[in-house]
Amino acid sequence: MDGAISQYKKIAIFRALQLGDLLCAMPAIKNLRMAYPGAELVFIGLPSARKLIERYPELFDRFIDFSGYPGLPEIPFDAKSFSRFCKSLASEAFDMILQMQGNGTIVNEMLRACSGGSTIAGFSVSATEMAENSLLMPYPNWGHESLRHIALMKHLGIAITTTAMFFPLHQTDFENLDALAIGNGYICMHCGSRGSWRQWPPAFFAKLADYCTRQALRIVLTGTSEELEIINQVAALMDEKPIILAGKTDLGMVGALLKRSNGLISNCTGISHIAAALRVKSVVISMDGEPERWGPIDTTRHKTIDWTKTPDYALVEQAVKQLLFHEEDHQKRLISFE
Known part of the structure; x- marks a missing residue:
């Protein structure tokens, strides 16, 4: 230094x-x-x-x-x-x-x-x-x-001892989440973002949500109150009614929600970075053409789809199958679901 x-x-x-x-x-x-x-x-x-x-x-x-x-x-x-x-x-x-x-x-x-x-x-x-x-x-x-x-x-001559992202969680975050009585066995889905150009089409989110519910996982739609319009669009297109938490969670509760989830499906936006920091598995759809800059670095735990280059719904669903659904866990969920 x-x-x-x-x-x-x-x-x-x-x-x-x-x-x-x-x-x-x-x-x-x-x-x-x-x-x-x-x-x-x-x-x-x-x-x-x-x-x-x-x-x-x-x-x-x-x-x-x-x-x-x-x-x-x-x-x-x-x-x-x-x-x-x-x-x-x-x-x-x-x-x-x-x-x-x-x-x-x-x-x-x-x-x-x-x-x-x-x-x-x-x-x-x-x-x-x-x-x-x-x-x-x-x-x-x-x-x-x-x-x-x-x-x-x-x-600046500063020694580098870590390059890992991190997001602190506290006991109160989980206690506040418990008050919503969400339980376990769910996928978080975040279909909003600050810019509309960064939002994957609602119909695709709904189709993917229906796939996940057929695998015995509930869908929790996250977001802010300002994102309720697109969240309600997705919910209206789904076969099964989701849990909508938009506007009902603070930052810590979102982190706790992700930590207890089976994974995240989202646009490349703030919540995808929280998932990366918490090591929560995620499938991220990049709509801005910069996945190498903003997508999670860990490609074993996270999969980023560059929609600007490969606008193929099947690729996203395949990524969800491979990353978020392991065969053994999948069979356990199906048995409990039946």
Whole structure:
């Protein structure tokens, strides 16, 4: 580790993105924390990320809400809120702000203007920036998202002891789930996502759900309240009535639900990353053409179908058969179902 860097006592991480993006960054951040066990580590992100960050008290000491900035679509920009954010950020006097948002074309300039002179580290696509600041590295526009951030830690001279994603679960998560009386013997199915272009057609989800129910497993449809429209479309097309938990679970309950499930079938979205972090078997349909970046790395426990290249329902059903239904377990379920 660089001698100057090793003296940092107050470090901020900027990553104002969504659930899956944050989970993919956690392995790198864990290595960062192990390199700086006594430093104050502060996460700067979207207000909606606070609950997730609070699940990692061993990594983060504090959380700061990000108020938005022009060119960053995740949150509406408000000039007054941003001015307050800048003043607050400058007053923090961080030794280092780690830019883990993306390639730096927008964020690096913003952080330099608002940080009050803090050292900026992270990604860049500017040769001039990198020549002036050795803590910036070329953005690796390749490979899995989690490994891109591992590469950043290596660039900073931080030893890598883990690359595995992880998602903490607590006893209260299972107790809250128990209150819903779901029981066992089910497949989680997540048919929504933040962008409609990333959603597999409802008719295919329904057809696959019917296949799973014929194998003696119930279907639990997960999602947010905002995703109820597509969830209800899927439910209406199914032969058997599913359990709909959209809007009824918090983040921890979703994790507990997955942990007790027989597997997950979903679009490539936040819940697929939770399943990967919990080592829950999953079949993921990638609609964005970037399965190598966002699909689970472990291909023995997870199967990702790139729908942009192979839009074939039969391939998805075959993946479910091979991954989620073992013959011995399948026969046990059929006997109990009868």
